[in-house]
Amino acid sequence: MTKQFSLHPDRLFPDAPATKEIARSLYAKVADLPIISPHGHTEPSWFADNAPFGDPSSLFIVPDHYVHRMLYSQGIRLESLGIPTIDGTEVETDKRKIWRIFAENFHLFRGTPSWLWLAHAFTEVFGIKERLTAESADRYYDHISEALQRPEFLPRALYERFNIEVIATTESALDDLRHHRKLSESGWKGRVVSAFRPDAVVDPEFPNFSKNVAELGRIAGSDVSSFAGYLAALKNRRQYFKDVAGATSTDHGHATARTENLSDEDAAALYQRVISGAVSPADAETFRGQMLTEMAKMSVVDGLVMQIHPGAFRDHNQQIFARYGKDKGADIPKATDYVNNLKPLLDRFGNDPRLTVILFTLDETSYSRELAPLAGHYPALRLGPAWWFHDSPEGIRRYREQVTETAGFYNTVGFNDDTRAFLSIPARHDVARRIDCGFLARLVAEHRLEIDDAHELAWELAYNLAKTAYKL
Amino acid sequence: MTKQFSLHPDRLFPDAPATKEIARSLYAKVADLPIISPHGHTEPSWFADNAPFGDPSSLFIVPDHYVHRMLYSQGIRLESLGIPTIDGTEVETDKRKIWRIFAENFHLFRGTPSWLWLAHAFTEVFGIKERLTAESADRYYDHISEALQRPEFLPRALYERFNIEVIATTESALDDLRHHRKLSESGWKGRVVSAFRPDAVVDPEFPNFSKNVAELGRIAGSDVSSFAGYLAALKNRRQYFKDVAGATSTDHGHATARTENLSDEDAAALYQRVISGAVSPADAETFRGQMLTEMAKMSVVDGLVMQIHPGAFRDHNQQIFARYGKDKGADIPKATDYVNNLKPLLDRFGNDPRLTVILFTLDETSYSRELAPLAGHYPALRLGPAWWFHDSPEGIRRYREQVTETAGFYNTVGFNDDTRAFLSIPARHDVARRIDCGFLARLVAEHRLEIDDAHELAWELAYNLAKTAYKL
Amino acid sequence: MTKQFSLHPDRLFPDAPATKEIARSLYAKVADLPIISPHGHTEPSWFADNAPFGDPSSLFIVPDHYVHRMLYSQGIRLESLGIPTIDGTEVETDKRKIWRIFAENFHLFRGTPSWLWLAHAFTEVFGIKERLTAESADRYYDHISEALQRPEFLPRALYERFNIEVIATTESALDDLRHHRKLSESGWKGRVVSAFRPDAVVDPEFPNFSKNVAELGRIAGSDVSSFAGYLAALKNRRQYFKDVAGATSTDHGHATARTENLSDEDAAALYQRVISGAVSPADAETFRGQMLTEMAKMSVVDGLVMQIHPGAFRDHNQQIFARYGKDKGADIPKATDYVNNLKPLLDRFGNDPRLTVILFTLDETSYSRELAPLAGHYPALRLGPAWWFHDSPEGIRRYREQVTETAGFYNTVGFNDDTRAFLSIPARHDVARRIDCGFLARLVAEHRLEIDDAHELAWELAYNLAKTAYKL
Structure with a gap:
């Protein structure tokens, strides 16, 4: 007999008598709330073009660095998974x-959030009940391949089925936002907004920084030979993101949370150094830090919410980076000072x-x-949810346990799925809602939170805080 | 119908069948033990003068930085809370x-220890059962205002009602301890002792350090132009604190836990540099470190227990500091090396x-x-309880979970309330007793601690360890 | 009535209704699996000579730094415990x-893993049921003394009774492995392998480093005046450990996890500096780091699994070190960067x-x-179990909670007892099995792991992962 997935209605609720009962009642009221997805990495072209997703492997394996990293850690070569190389090495093309x-x-994913997300997608989205094993592999492949050709599995249909109210993508400051433009002209009622990500034009160590800045000047129609012109170009692009793609936020992925507060003269002089070619690591770090403060200054005026995502040692594995490039599961967190x-x-x-500055961390x-x-003191600060490696049942639970007593709930901003794995979005929000309800239920069961307050908070955490904090 | 607070008899006990039952039985035996409060910041004048506390706002809001910080973080200006300014900015004076x-x-306090402490004070101390909301605000205000005028709400009456056996205040080395003197002459049976806090005269970066040292010399009758005279003055003041105010401890609030072990000559030369005016940050840090070691040397002789409270970045918010001064909720912990x-x-x-050196940390x-x-090795070291941001249900639980297996229970020193919020004292000790009983109960329920040993430990944690470690 | 130890069949299982039931069922299947002990510090001479262990104090107190440290922390002098001194100070010789x-x-050990290990040894190994107190001390002493003279308490009998399948000892690179040789010639069926520990010959700050390197050259028959000759000598010794003592692993106890990747020329030049006498701390650290990489290079060829155990500030207490030497409970963990x-x-x-490199940490x-x-990315990395201070119920639980979601189970390597306390070995493995089963049971009870998968994993964690990762 083929084994089944047990996607149990009580999953992720604490195994504690009163708590579980309360968690059920809290969750029942928020389970079906629309999804607010204020930060993520889905492709706007999916919704703009509404073309079918590809085969099962291209959907679930190739783009998911959680999946790569685990398989790779156990000795499975990325070539054999069809991960595209940048050095010309041949890769597997047989998707099956x-x-x-x-x-x-x-089985390597047992105990990991990927297991939860994948099991949810297989059972809830595709209606498969048997477990994924070597034996069932081909049946899975056939079932999913076939489904992906049907209209109800097109991106827009899934968006609607997933009950998404709004989803944010993330685009480079240099992006022309053509897909967002196409979307807004399409008349489709789905709401897909962008977020303004300027790393390529504010980080002097970003590949092709000077070229990127020149391009920025060109598309913004601004003379970027001066710092003032450069800042004007950035303001112009921010406005463009607001106008064309409904952006309400910016996103900053620096290695550290360092900020600076230079005088205008010093900042302008530093700018001249960093665009004139060879830049010292110290100047680069200072410039990135100063640009976070400049972005904050612009946000005060144009209202875009800032997100700071620091703390990853990107591309730690130099061999993997040389062969496959970025985002292949080789980013490692490090200690981060805020x-x-x-x-x-x-x-x-x-x-x-x-x-509003929303802070994230990889350093629990x-x-x-x-x-x-x-965040429990500064009016401008809010705490983003448990992020990346910590976007998981234990991670979200630790986040609430360690954050709530000092920052409360209202200085947090609900959930971000932060994913490029579109089919995992309902699962991820569901995990967060269940863990948050379990946490609230424990407080109620320990008689340190009133049940009606808990219901209000469950709604805030599942829906309203994200909407409010991100101005969506 | 107005909603009630649910101050449940089982509050804070784990929702686990055997554990809860055991926690109840452990707690029942320690719930009514007298309070030993070996470290805190209540005002000795309250007990010396025994005058009524002021209005509800002056009692619960203005002096409580936990309350400021949360309200301020959500955009409520401190002026509107009547927090006194030092730059002349006008503040709200209407207490209602x-x-x-x-x-x-x-509602901002949901899930925080302030909610627990305040709910406890409202219901247990003032007998209010309805919840605090916009709607009930005026009834609260009237009820508390009225109560505060009654004899049973005078400081000494509350001290007795709270079943306090001894409470320590904290005074600067320069304090003349007049309130303690008045108290000891009053014949009142309450025991209020001081703790010797020399930061103002051992930290070269303390405001007016040189002036403070000169004042120290004057009141101690010692020539502080030499290091020997300076040390003699400190010894003199320590003795004065013991004699006049029953002090059994000192308290040290340095930014780091750095200590030094300089030769007498080097220490004397350093002293000459730090009192002669402009001091380098490095010299200041070295001097503070040396003075911790000098204080330890004095403690070996006079028996005062040392408390080291490091790790806060004080007054992180420069605008708040400029307008309101110290202790306004803008102190932020940082990583601390011991x-x-x-x-x-x-x-x-x-x-x-x-x-005996009792160590505290803000870095869990x-x-x-x-x-x-x-602490599980050095005979001179003991661990203070979970402190400040971590003096909370989750914080105390994490403390026991992370400390006990290596340090055991007997290298810890029971509970400190460390508060200036007098009315929160019973609540804080109650929270600690409940969480400690819950932790012990879990060990019993997991069959790794015997029930009779757990009863003995519950008494140690609630009462005896503090009394013994602080020589009270 | 004398109080009994309650070594309950459900001990260490979570007090949660469904979880406890599942934990029982998982544990039932792994409780009696043979013990794989791939890393530890028992003496090969015990098994080679099979002589009776000494008196109870020499067995349980004198060699156990967990026991020293706790007693010492509460003011009990190590002399009074008979700990041998190196400075000639007399120590207690009356074992009773x-x-x-x-x-x-x-009572000082309440809540600590030592309590669990000792209670287990007293009750399970010696059949004593009453608790250890001042009153029962002499009965204990007599009972254990007598038992130790009986054949069933000889080392080999205990090895068999403990159901050990294989146990690794740890020897210095300079050790002649005479006990292992004697063992392999003895015809006894027990399997005792060594692990190659080269600290004495790769750490320039190790006492007598130059002398050690000279000795290494002598016994390996290699001219260590060149770096190439030195490396050849190390290769030779590694092969000797494999051939003579069945070694499958090396072990490295550096203060940090620092590694280097010098050119051959730079490494050779550095070697000349470090063996020529006075070595700078920077050179010493670089050399240690380079030698980890050299060891990895040798492992690629000879297949020995590397273990890196960094992060201890050894011999922190200088007075204890001066009087008693190393390993007296005064090693303190510090923050460690990987x-x-x-x-x-x-x-x-x-x-x-x-x-295969197995990483350990003292910095949770x-x-x-x-x-x-x-470990969730690099194919060459695996995570060692919770180590030393963290080899405890809470420590192992935190390890699984914090590691599993990112690294999964298959990048971990089961349990190490890492002990010189032979009688604690069954207790330690039992604690780990119970906590791991409790963790798996919680995942099942929260419906995020299938029960049949949990059974498979319980077997992996208790038995197979250690065997596979260490190639045993």
């Missing part, structure tokens, strides 16, 4: 063969009620030590 | 209006059975990595 | 008197499927931030 490797190794690093920005704008030690105290 | 703002925003920093002091006195990562191993 | 001190203070430190080694060999903050992401 790729799928079989994945299926044979699906208290000293954010002070320059906070000295300028931390008390400004017009600014900063939750109770730094982030909750900072 | 202040109270209403607090009441309207009481292993290297304490070594110089420990090299000298760590093995001395006459010394140091519990299992550094503090429990240190 | 030492035992009585231990018994009188046994992301930057391991990169040089990983750049060379991290993707090599022939290499690195679990979710660094170690799980690293």
Whole structure:
């Protein structure tokens, strides 16, 4: 007999008598709320073109770095998974063969959030009930391949079926937003907004930085030979993102949370150094830091919510980077300081009620030590949800346990799925809702939160805080 | 119908069948033990003068930085809460209006220890059962205002009602301890002792350091132009604190835990540099570190227990500091090293059975990595309880979970309320007793602690360890 | 009535209704699996000579630094425990008197893993049921003394009774492995292998480093005046450990995880500096780092599994070190970086499927931030179990909670007891099996792991992963 997935209605609720009962009642009221997805990496072209997704492997394996990293860690070569190379190495092209490797190794994901997300997508989205194994691999492949050709599996149909109210994509400052333009002209009622990601034009160590800045000047019609012209170009692009793609936020993926508060003269002089070619690591870091503060200054005026996502040592594996390029599961978190690093920005704008800066971390030690105290004090600061490696049942639970007592609930901003794996979105939001309801239920069961307050908070965490914080 | 607070008899006990039952039985035996409050910031004048506390806002809002910080983080200006300014900015003086703002925003405290402490004070101390909301704000205000005028709400009456056996205040080394003197002459049976806090005269970066040292010399009758005279003055003041105010401890609030072990000549030369005016940050840090070791040396002789409270970045928000001064909820913890920093002091006195140094931390990562191993080895070291941001249900639970296996229970020192919010004292001790009983109960339910041992430990944690460690 | 130990059949299982039931069923299937002990510090001479263990104090107190440290922290002098000194100070020689001190203070171990291990050894190994107290001390002493003279308490009998399938000892690179040789000639069926520990000959700050290297050259018959000759000598010794003592692993106890990736010329030049006498701390650290990479290079060829155990500040207490020497409970963990430190080694060999490097930590903050992401990506990396201070119920639970979601189960390597306390080995493995089963049971009860998968994983964690990862 083929084994089934047990996608149990009580999954992820704590196994504690009163708590579980309360969690059920809280979850029942938020389970079907629309999804607010204020930060992520889906492709706007999916919704603009509404073309069928490809085969199962291209959908579930090739683009998912959670999947790569685990398979790779156990000795499975990325070539055999069909991950495209940049050095010309040949890769597997037989999609069914790729799928079989994945299926044979699906046990590696036991205990991980990928298992939850994938099991949810297989059972809820595709209606498959048997478990994924070497034996069932081909049936899976056939079933999913066939489904993807049907109209109800087109991107827009899935958006609607997933009950998404709004979803944000993330585009480079240099993007022409053609897909968003096409979307807004299409008359489709789905809401897909962009987020303004300027790393390529504010980080002097970004590949082709000078070229990127020149391109920025060109598309913004601004003379970027001066710092003032450069800032004007950025303002212009921010406005373009608002106008064309409904952007309400910016996103910043620096290696550290360092900010600066230079005088205008010093900032302008630094700019001249960084665009004139060879830049020292110190100048690069200072410039990135100064640009976070400049972005905050612009946000005070144009209202875009800032997101700071620091702390990853990107592309730690140099062989993988050389062969496959970025985003192949080789980014490793490191210890991150917020208290000293954010002070320059906070000295300028931390008390400004017009600014919202949402902070993320990959270093869980900063939750109770730094982030909750900072967000529990500065009016301009809010805490983003548990991120990346920590977007998981244990991770979200630790986040609430370590953040709530100092920052409360209202200095947090609900959930972000932050994913390029479109089919995992309902699963991810569901996991967050269940864990949050379980956390609230424990507080109620321990008689330190009133049940009616818990219901209000469950709605805030599942829906309203994201909507409000991101101005959606 | 107005909603009630549910101050449930089982509150804070784990929702686990056997554990809860055991927690109840452990707690029943310690719930009514007298309160030992060995470290805190209540005002000795309250007990010396025994005058009525002011209005509800002056009692619950204005002095409580936990309350400021949360309200401020959500955009409520401190002026509107009547927080006094030092730059002349006008502030709200209508106490009822202040109270209403607090009441309207009481939902912000959901899930925080402030909610627990305040709910406890409202219901247990004032007998109010309805919840605090915008609607009930005025009834609260009237009820509390009226109560505060009654004799049973005078400071001494509350001290007795709270079943306090002894409470420590904290005074600057320069304080003349007049309130303690008045108290000891009053014949009142309450026991209010002081703790010797020398930051103002041992930290070269403290405002007016040189002036403070000169004042120290004057009141101690010692020539502080030499290091020897300076040390003699400190010894004199320590003795004065013991004699006049029953002090059994000192308290040290440095930014780091750094200690030094300089030769007498080097220490004397450093002293000459730091009192002669402009001091380098490096010299200041070295001097603070040396003075911790000098204080340990004095403690070996006079028996005062040392408390080291490091790790806060004080007054992180420069605009708030400029307008309101210190202690307005803008202190942010940072990563703190104990292993290297304490070594110089420990090299000298760590093995001395006459010394007790109680260590605190705001960096929870140091519990299992550094503090429990240190306290589980050095005879002179003990671990203070979960502190400040971590003096909360989750914080105390994490403390026990992360400390006990390496340091055991007997290297910890029971509970400190560390508060200036007098009315929260019973609530805080009650929270600690409940969480500790819940932790012990879990060990019993998991069959790794015997029930009779757990009863003995519950009494140690609630009462005896504090009394013994602080020599009270 | 004398109180009994309650070694309950459900001990260490979570007090949660469904979870406990599932934990029982998982544990039932793994409780009696043979013990794989792939890393530890038992003495091969015990098994080679099969002589009776000494008296109770020499067995349980004198060699156990967990026991020293706790007693010492509460003011009990190590002399009174009979710990041998190196400075000639006299120590207690009356073993019964030492035992009585231990018994009188046994309450200090409440809540610690030592309590669990000792209670298990007393009840399961010696059949004593009453608790250890001042009153029962002499009966304990007599009972254990007598038992130790009986054949069923000889080392080989205990090895068999403990159901050990294989146990690894750890020997210095300079050891002649005479006990292992004797063992293999003895015809006894027990399997005792060695692990190659080269600290004495790769750490320039190790006492007598130059002398050690000279000795290495002598016994390996290699001219160590050149770096090539030195490396050849190390290869020779590694082969000797494999041939003579069945070694499958090496072990490295550096203070940090720093690795280097020097050119052959730079490495050779550095070697000349470090063997020529006075070595700078920087050179010493670089050399240690380079030698980890050299060891990895050798492992790629000879297949020995590398273990890296960094992060202890050894001999923190200088007075204790001066009087008693190493390993007296005064080693303190410190913050440890893996992301930057391991990169040089990983750049060379991290993707090599022939290499296995098992990482350990004393800094729990690195679990979710660094170690799980690293091991969840690099094929050459695996995560060792919770180590030393963290080899405890709470420590193992935190390890699984913080590691599993990113690294999964298959990048971990089961359990290490890492002990010199032979009688604690069954207890330690039992604790790990119970906690792991409890963790798996919670995942099943929360419906995020299938029960049949959990059974498979329980077997992997209790038995197979250690066997496979260590090639045993």
